[in-house]
Amino acid sequence: MSEAHGEIRTIQRDRNTESLDLSFWPGSVPLRQRWRNNGLSADFLGDYVTTFFPLDENDPATRQRQSEIRGAVSFIANELLENAMKFHDDSLPEPITMRLFLHQEEIIFQQINSAGQEAADRFRAFVDRLRNSDPGELYIQQLEEGAASEGSAGLGYLTMINDYGADLAWRFEPLDNNGYRVTTQVVVRI
Template identity: 30%
Template sequence: MTTLFGPADIAIGMNGSVSRVRLFDGPLDIRWHHCATTSDFIADLFSLPFHASRNDYREVRHNIGYLVNELIENAVKFREPGEIMVEASMDRENFKVKVSNIVADTTASTFKELLSEITIGDPGDLLISRIEANAADPDASGSGLGLLTLMSDYGVRLAWIFSPVDKGDRVHLETFATIPISQTH
């Protein structure tokens, strides 16, 4: 059964002009440094229209890079073997990205529980309570701090679609995000 978390309008799709990057498993495997390299490439590519203003360029590049890096890191950290697909587009108001990968059914279940908690309520309040909980338990992981930071501090809107794969022991996960970008050129 396909399950959606977050606003459906974000998960509807990308516009016609989409750039795609695939990270393949292979002899080099997908590792952490691929996250930063890929997010830097995407941030550089999509911040080019802002080159006329150094401040705008730096802000847009940072925001896109931070968003994409967070989503790719999550995909690398929790994935099953296989490719990670990153699709990105930008219009006059928003940068949009979709990261797709395969996760184990147990990972999907745990993530759905987390999303049930962090997609309700105010992201700023939830962020503070998660930071306090993590301070009390330094061994805690998978708390959603990165996602809450994106929502609270960057105005990112997120949605997730979980779809069963194969015999049901693996799940196709699509993470959708949109961040406000205003082009003044």
């Protein structure tokens, strides 16, 4: 039985919805090599989206808006891809998929990967903590905990919320082989 944390939107693909899907099989190349490609993929998504916000030489604000949108898309996509690569269970027959949907007033990211039982349980606990905390306060706590342990658990998600006003939601779907398909959805208004 599928379990949702927050509202996962169902996206209707039609003529008014621009979308782009990227899929990766992380087991095909070493993680260290794949990690280098995350930034390239994220920057590609940022560049792709900006083509829908053309520059107007008579309006300098369009350059600033295009730059802000590109930065937000690149940051969010990179964070989602890094988390997916880090926690993906290669033994499960699921690729990592990044979906980007561009609507008139918002961009929706859907990142899908598989996780084993233990990783899914840890992530679910973090999601619950995130959803039941003040994002600003939790960001400071995570910074302090990260400084003490040399980790940064959840800072990317918290930055999405605090800096980009993103709405986040998750779905955990059991797979037949004792793992989960985990969907993270990020909605950013533009």
